[in-house]
Amino acid sequence: MTIETEPAVADPDEEALRAAVAAGPRPPRASAVSASLTFGWRALLKIKHVPEQLFDVTAFPIMFLLLFTYLFGGALAGSTGEYLQTLLPGILAMTVVFITIYTGVTLNDDIDEGVFDRFRTLPVWQPSIVVGALLGDAVRYTIASTIVVVLGLLLGFRPGGGVIGVLSAVALLLVFSFSLSWVWTALGFVMRTPESLMGVSMLILFPLTFVSNVFVDPETMPHWLEAFVDVNPFSQLVTAMRGLMHGTATAGDIGAVLFVSAVLVVVFGPVTMYLFHREN
């Protein structure tokens, strides 16, 4: 480390120093909700100071939507406008689900910072560190969703479910993404480097999102593949979102997504926290 000299900064004032270090009244412990929200606030501050990190949530959705609409639209649905009606909910789900990887990557980066040690020695509900980060990510997911929906509307997407339908589809997507993020947070503690985490996440997400009902009707697939697509939770998410956006969703479609989300949190939440506390 280099020796630093600093000319301009004043010496700490002795009187102020004594007053500042004097033991003050101890505030009551922050509640789990308040601690989570505060960590969420930190995530937002980081977006404010490092806005470059929003690149992925803006560029990805635009690229995906334009690429797939114009590449496949004519061939698969006869016209791009027609294709967009079924494609958009799927592309929306796909872009946001891909962005969830960054949750794990960010956390993986964060762990190596000294500040993480400080957080871990605070008397707060420990999962709030991860929950708060995920809440901050929800903002990123919302930005991506807004971009996809607005761009879609410009390109000719006409949702039959109206504003309420679109908003509830996005809300469902946020719930699913929040839940799926726990998989990456858990992996974030296992993988040594952000790069390896990225690789493994892609390996999971590519089959999950492409072998689904996003691009084509599963009935055109071989039976064994169709069987997989039907049980793929990502297909279920896309089905429910299409239904909500076009006003044809069933309680069963939505229930299935909420069930999968709950399972993800119940399984990977504790796993994440176990790994979080595990010593290296």
Place this chain on the structure above:
Amino acid sequence: MTNPIQTESESAVSRHAARDRPLDTDDETGVDDTALAIETRGLVKHFGETKAVDGIDLSVPRGGIYGLLGPNGAGKTTVIRMLATLLRPDAGTARVLGHDVVSDADSVRDRVSLTGQFASVDEDLTGRENLVLLARLLGYTRGQADARATELLEAFGLTEALARQVKTYSGGMRRRLDIAASIVVTPKLLFLDEPTTGLDPRNRSQVWEIIRALVADGTTVLLTTQYLDEADRLADRIAVIDDGRIVAEGTPGELKASVGSGVLTVRVRDAERREEARRVLSRILDAPVALESDPAALSARVIETDRVPHAFVELSRSEIEVTDFALGQPSLDEVFLALTDRSVHDAVSGEVSR
């Protein structure tokens, strides 16, 4: 507990009142009142095949500064991380202010604060945001958090930098912010892991001033350092750690006394005759004689001081002219090197401060 919902002026009043109270009146169980600040028995931590900490027994009294002194890789940081609930010991027990670091980690976290070896603040945020963030996490309301952050920034001479991202801070400013972040709520026990490594003398003395102010207020400080003069000046008691074990423990004075009654330094006029002088001194004093970096100087640890005059007689008989000599208490450097049985360069990678 003091009522948390009070105005700033009230809080300032009770903060001052708190100084006159005996320590630890807020603990319902009373266990804090009698327990040692830190008490470990047979503490062990392995990393794979490496025994980073190999059976450490510490008894750190309340109040004052306790120094953990040791070369790089001695296990100082591992000990601190276990005590601060960041690492789980493989064996042995550790109690901090009477609370077990494993089974009662939350109570420990309520009472301690850690300033790690590398800045434990968020580099992307501003100084002010860092302090407000921590104050909110510690349970302050938004308004109280803002007030506390302002108070700390002023006290630590960081007002001008409060709106800048921490990554633009100099080493000294970062360290001060780091310590400020550790005392948003004044802890009963503060862990400082090498708080002055890499700082220039002025910044070092500022950090020392902050540490002394904290101790004057009743906080116990556990400090690790590889700077011997820092331990000598600040610490009331010191444990010297090497290879994961405590090799000596006591006050700086006791440690110095344990090594021998003193050190004799001799400077000969003719550097060419130093080797000859070394043999004479070694024979008379019956102790190893070290050659100093000054080509004409030698030093020897003296166990029996009454042999010293005899040594000078012998030097004079051999017609070796002595220009300068001193017999003094060993410096902590010498104690350290004697205890850890290493050369200066092996021990502290050339970073010994003199």
